[in-house]
Amino acid sequence: MAASPSELMPPQPPVAKGPEFAGNLPQRYSADRLFQIAAWGATAIAIAVLGWLLYDVLSQGLGRLSWQFLTSFPSRRPENAGIVGALAGTFWVMIIVAVVAFPVGVGAGLYLEEFATDSWFTRLIEINISNLAGVPSIIYGLLGLAAFVRLLEPITGGRTVLAGALTLALLVLPIIIVATREALRAVPDGIRLAGLAMGGSRWQVVWDHVLPAALSGILTGVILALSRAIGETAPLITIGALTFVPFTPGCTENFPYFNPADLLRCPVNVVQSPFTVMPIQIFNWVSRPQKAFHENAAAAIIVLMVMLVLMNSVAIILRNRFRQKG
Amino acid sequence: MTAEFLSPPQTPSQWRPNRRRSRRVEALVRAICLMFAAISILTTVGIVLTLVFETFDFFADPFFRQALWLNQLPDLLPDASEAQLLALSDQIEAVDPTKLFDQTAEIGVEPPSIVAGFFYGLKRFLTDNRWTPLFQSASFGVFVLISATLMTTTIAMAVAVPLGLLIAVFLSEYAAPQLRQVLKPVLELLAGVPSVVFGYFALLTVTPFLQRLIPPLQGFNALSAGLILGVSIIPLVASLSEDAINAVPQDLRDGAFAMGATKREVIQAVVIPAALSGIVASIILALSRAIGETMIVSLAAGQNPQPIDGNLGFINPLIPVMTMTAFIVQVSLGDAPHGSLAYKTIFAVGTALFLMTLTLNIVSYWFVRRFREKYE
Numbered sequence: 200m201a202a203s204p205s206e207l208m209p210p211q212p213p214v215a216k217g218p219e220f221a222g223n224l225p226q227r228y229s230a231d232r233l234f235q236i237a238a239w240g241a242t243a244i245a246i247a248v249l250g251w252l253l254y255d256v257l258s259q260g261l262g263r264l265s266w267q268f269l270t271s272f273p274s275r276r277p278e279n280a281g282i283v284g285a286l287a288g289t290f291w292v293m294i295i296v297a298v299v300a301f302p303v304g305v306g307a308g309l310y311l312e313e314f315a316t317d318s319w320f321t322r323l324i325e326i327n328i329s330n331l332a333g334v335p336s337i338i339y340g341l342l343g344l345a346a347f348v349r350l351l352e353p354i355t356g357g358r359t360v361l362a363g364a365l366t367l368a369l370l371v372l373p374i375i376i377v378a379t380r381e382a383l384r385a386v387p388d389g390i391r392l393a394g395l396a397m398g399g400s401r402w403q404v405v406w407d408h409v410l411p412a413a414l415s416g417i418l419t420g421v422i423l424a425l426s427r428a429i430g431e432t433a434p435l436i437t438i439g440a441l442t443f444v445p446f447t448p449g450c451t452e453n454f455p456y457f458n459p460a461d462l463l464r465c466p467v468n469v470v471q472s473p474f475t476v477m478p479i480q481i482f483n484w485v486s487r488p489q490k491a492f493h494e495n496a497a498a499a500i501i502v503l504m505v506m507l508v509l510m511n512s513v514a515i516i517l518r519n520r521f522r523q524k525g
Numbered sequence: 526m527t528a529e530f531l532s533p534p535q536t537p538s539q540w541r542p543n544r545r546r547s548r549r550v551e552a553l554v555r556a557i558c559l560m561f562a563a564i565s566i567l568t569t570v571g572i573v574l575t576l577v578f579e580t581f582d583f584f585a586d587p588f589f590r591q592a593l594w595l596n597q598l599p600d601l602l603p604d605a606s607e608a609q610l611l612a613l614s615d616q617i618e619a620v621d622p623t624k625l626f627d628q629t630a631e632i633g634v635e636p637p638s639i640v641a642g643f644f645y646g647l648k649r650f651l652t653d654n655r656w657t658p659l660f661q662s663a664s665f666g667v668f669v670l671i672s673a674t675l676m677t678t679t680i681a682m683a684v685a686v687p688l689g690l691l692i693a694v695f696l697s698e699y700a701a702p703q704l705r706q707v708l709k710p711v712l713e714l715l716a717g718v719p720s721v722v723f724g725y726f727a728l729l730t731v732t733p734f735l736q737r738l739i740p741p742l743q744g745f746n747a748l749s750a751g752l753i754l755g756v757s758i759i760p761l762v763a764s765l766s767e768d769a770i771n772a773v774p775q776d777l778r779d780g781a782f783a784m785g786a787t788k789r790e791v792i793q794a795v796v797i798p799a800a801l802s803g804i805v806a807s808i809i810l811a812l813s814r815a816i817g818e819t820m821i822v823s824l825a826a827g828q829n830p831q832p833i834d835g836n837l838g839f840i841n842p843l844i845p846v847m848t849m850t851a852f853i854v855q856v857s858l859g860d861a862p863h864g865s866l867a868y869k870t871i872f873a874v875g876t877a878l879f880l881m882t883l884t885l886n887i888v889s890y891w892f893v894r895r896f897r898e899k900y901e
Contacts, residue, residue, distance in 0.1 A: 222785070227787050227789075227790070228787065230787075230789055231787045231788055231789040231790075234789040234792075234793075235699060235788075235789075237691055238691045238692070238694050238695035238698075238699055239695065239699070240691075241687070241688045241691035241692050241695065242691070242692050242695045242696075242700075242708065244688060245688060245692060245712070245715065245756070245759050245760075245763075246708075246711060248756050249711065249714065249715045249718075251730075252718070252722070252723075252726045252730075255726065255730045256722070256725075256726075302561070303561045303564055304561075306557060306558040306560075306561035306562070307558065307561040307562040307564065307565060309558050310555070310558035310559050310561065310562040311562060314555050314558060314559070315562075323566065324562050324563075324565060324566060326890075327565055327566050327569050328565050329890075330569065330883075330886050331565060331568060331569060333810060333813050333814075333882055333883075333885070333886045333889075334572065334817075334879065334882060335813070335814075335816070335817020335818070335819070335850070335878060335879075335882055336817065336819070337817060337819045337850050337853055337854075337875070337878070338572060338576075338817070338875055338878065338879050338882075339572075340853075340857075341572075341575060341576070341579075341853070341871065341872060341875045342568070342571050342572045342575050345575040345578075345579060345872075346571055346575065349863065369564075369568050372564070372565060372568070373565065376562075376565065398542065400547045400548065400550075400551050401551060402547070402550060402551040402554050402555075403547060403551075426717060429719075430717075430718075430719025430720070430721070430722075431719075432719070432720065432721045432819070432820050433720075433819035433820060433850065433853075433854065436854055436857050436858060437853060437854070437857045437871075438857075439857060442858070478719055478721040478820075481721050481722070481725065482721050482724070482820065482824065485721070485724065485725045485728060485729065485824055486824060493725075493729055496725055497725070500722050500725060503719065503722070504718070504722070507717055507719070508714075511713070511714075511717060515710075
């Protein structure tokens, strides 16, 4: 133990009594009160700053939020500018991140939790994943620039939706793997043993019984990973996402511009399109000098935060369902 | 399911498990999952290879060889006059560095070796006191950027460590369960705010507010960027430290209370020392997050590298500075062409950044293993 009892209570003379034994209680209690006030205060400060931020964004941006703002392309005139290009870019990037990162992350989690034996390779992967979680996101951007934009240019087409999505997929992979492993670990072993006792193979047991039981936990992790990806700016700037995009990926030329069916109709148009995303649009508007663009940025932040809160609510609902079952 | 009951009962001889097929499927699934798990290793390998190759390429750039050559001219030609040296320097400088070393014969002075140019580049990177890679007379003192990163990080940690720890103590030791249930999602909301939003807040709200208190504060500055960077990592410190504090067994607290300690004494002398390895791990993780954070500092801290000299601009939190990440963003937005010196510079800076966070990761790993207290 780090703290020995002697630190708590200095040894008293054996026949201490009266004021000597009071242990200076009033002073100790007032120190206690101070400490408690500090703990309260720290929590209050954090909440106050969050409140200030939300109030600031809402008061600046609500006035700008309109149907026109949601459905217009960017413009040099702040009052005509909108976010439809950024919204479509964010949707497409998120869809591809989910399509790539979900199977890979869950597969890796399954391997580590259900198939792997405790070998040097497994330990290496584990150390590696915890290490990757500490790598700054902008470094993933440099990797994406070298690997997806340059090296795999024939496939990705350069600075495109696909290159951005693959970069973000690598970034959120550790989150999905860790969440999958936790969800799988929460499934009682009895289910596995019962399945194996019935003669099922390991994979049959996992596919038919363990995965369904762990699914809501896994989905929670995936949604949280996507909500991390949706706010990421730095790696996408590094791979060279555009800041002014007067079009949307895909081949839907008119409103609402974003059509998931494009992924089947014209996949190349979608994945090999230059793009921008919401956080980059916000970054671009914030870094301009005119005040009207700052209001646009605040309005775009409101839209982004609403998307984040919606995703997190779904995650919380799933998590609660998961808890009840477990 | 129901179909099995409706169909005529099958005799055991008809029912054959297709074991070979299920074994094959299992082997296939296993191989695919192994491949997916290996992708995480490939990511690390990819990061390291990218950084090593591109950084190597940066130091091997002919620019450094040319600069070294110009530097060495007086030593190579001890008998030449000032005017001759100047003419020769002009002749060397007039040639594009990438083509220079095909034409060395015309100049008549032996150029330095490629290896010498490489180490000269490394030396310039570590010892220059300016950062002007995009200028004509380029300097590459990476410590200019590192000092700015350290300044914003120090301010951020001064905010995040005390507040984060106190919040962790409050949540685990003082808050009633109902209050905790309300506060946890609020903290999660704070953790979920994208960094570009914090950047907006720091630049357009906090800086004008602070300017009323500190008039000499400039529009871009390390102070408000650092403060908001600190706020953005509070949830990380708070939630990880709280987990560590919650893992301390109740018996330890009860024992200390029984000895007559007050609540604060129990927390300070028993709970926090017992949770120390987890708390330190959370602080180190927050530190590496602060070092690598990009959007807050590139929006609010500015784009002005301050030379490391007697003016002490590089430790002044009131003026614009440029952090490592802000430089990478600046070059990326300018869309540096592949192969240009600016393009290679961002990888050299990225390598310095990666080495810093990697060191922190290793320290954290070592510390947690060395000092972890285990309780049954």
